[in-house]
Amino acid sequence: MNLCILIPCHNDAMTIRHLVNQLVDLLDPYRIILIDDCSTDNTGEVFEDLKRAYPKHISLIRRKAPLAKGYGRAVRAGFRYACDDLTATHLLTIDADMEMRPTDALTMVGKAQAGWDVVIGSRFTKGGQTYGYSRLKLLMNRFFNISLRWLIGTNLKDLTIGFKVMRIEVARDIMWKSNEHGLGCETSIKPILLGYRVTEVPIAWIKNPNKRSSFRIRMYREYAALLLNMVFERALASGRG
Numbered sequence: 237m238n239l240c241i242l243i244p245c246h247n248d249a250m251t252i253r254h255l256v257n258q259l260v261d262l263l264d265p266y267r268i269i270l271i272d273d274c275s276t277d278n279t280g281e282v283f284e285d286l287k288r289a290y291p292k293h294i295s296l297i298r299r300k301a302p303l304a305k306g307y308g309r310a311v312r313a314g315f316r317y318a319c320d321d322l323t324a325t326h327l328l329t330i331d332a333d334m335e336m337r338p339t340d341a342l343t344m345v346g347k348a349q350a351g352w353d354v355v356i357g358s359r360f361t362k363g364g365q366t367y368g369y370s371r372l373k374l375l376m377n378r379f380f381n382i383s384l385r386w387l388i389g390t391n392l393k394d395l396t397i398g399f400k401v402m403r404i405e406v407a408r409d410i411m412w413k414s415n416e417h418g419l420g421c422e423t424s425i426k427p428i429l430l431g432y433r434v435t436e437v438p439i440a441w442i443k444n445p446n447k448r449s450s451f452r453i454r455m456y457r458e459y460a461a462l463l464l465n466m467v468f469e470r471a472l473a474s475g476r477g
């Protein structure tokens with residue numbers, strides 16, 4: 237397995253060094269792509285340090301104004317970069333703020349090695365946990381997860397998280413569209429609908445008290461658009477059937 241790790245960053249200077257050191261030790265990745273969007277802390281300097289420490293591993297993508305920032309835009313830029321590299325076989329997407337654990341990523345990589353096309357790090361499956369997750373977000377997540385589960389007909393419990401391992405072909409074959417956090421949802425439902433083998437493993441999501449979430453309620457619009465799109469497709473399919 238040639239694992240390529242994508243880490244979208246926005247003001248993550250406090251955690252990114254520790255995260256990268258742990259990922260290198262645990263996963264022995266072939267490449268780590270750090271994607272920064274207009275950080276105003278010293279994320280840029282930490283990037284340079286990491287590039288010096290791991291010259292063979294680290295690639296940097298710097299997105300700056302006038303490019304619009306956004307989690308989805310950053311991950312899509314990472315997908316494009318990784319997909320151009322013909323030696324990469326798998327992608328891991330993980331947040332930079334240490335709210336997701338590298339040890340869980342190791343379990344997810346193990347599942348991908350066993351042959352799954354996409355492995356979701358699941359907060360809501362049996363054994364999964366969240367600590368310090370906002371109640372409103374939990375409620376909204378539950379609503380979207382239940383609706384999407386019913387529409388797609390899947391038993392997978394966490395369809396909105398961005399923590400994933402996927403075969404590089406999945407990233408190459410799909411047209412990704414979300415600009416913000418909706419990408420986490422898109423990377424679950426599109427592979428399922430296209431018939432890829434998707435599974436999930438329980439993970440712990442632990443709030444970093446020093447990091448303010450960039451997630452905003454308006455970002456649920458992307459989730460809602462994905463949901464409506466699916467309702468529409470289902471209605472069309474039953475009309476045809």
Ligand SMILES: Nc1nc2c(ncn2[C@@H]2O[C@H](COP(=O)(O)OP(=O)(O)O)[C@@H](O)[C@H]2O)c(=O)[nH]1
Pocket residue numbers: 244245246247248271272273305306307310311330331332333335448449450451
């Ligand atoms: N490149 C980039 N990364 C982002 C952006 N927004 C968030 N991130 C990173 O994506 C990850 C998830 O975002 P976060 O705000 O923590 O969302 P939450 O964990 O759902 O509250 C974190 O590592 C953020 O630093 C963005 O606009 N651009």
Ligand SMILES: [Mg+2]
Pocket residue numbers: 331333335447449
């Ligand atoms: Mg976070």
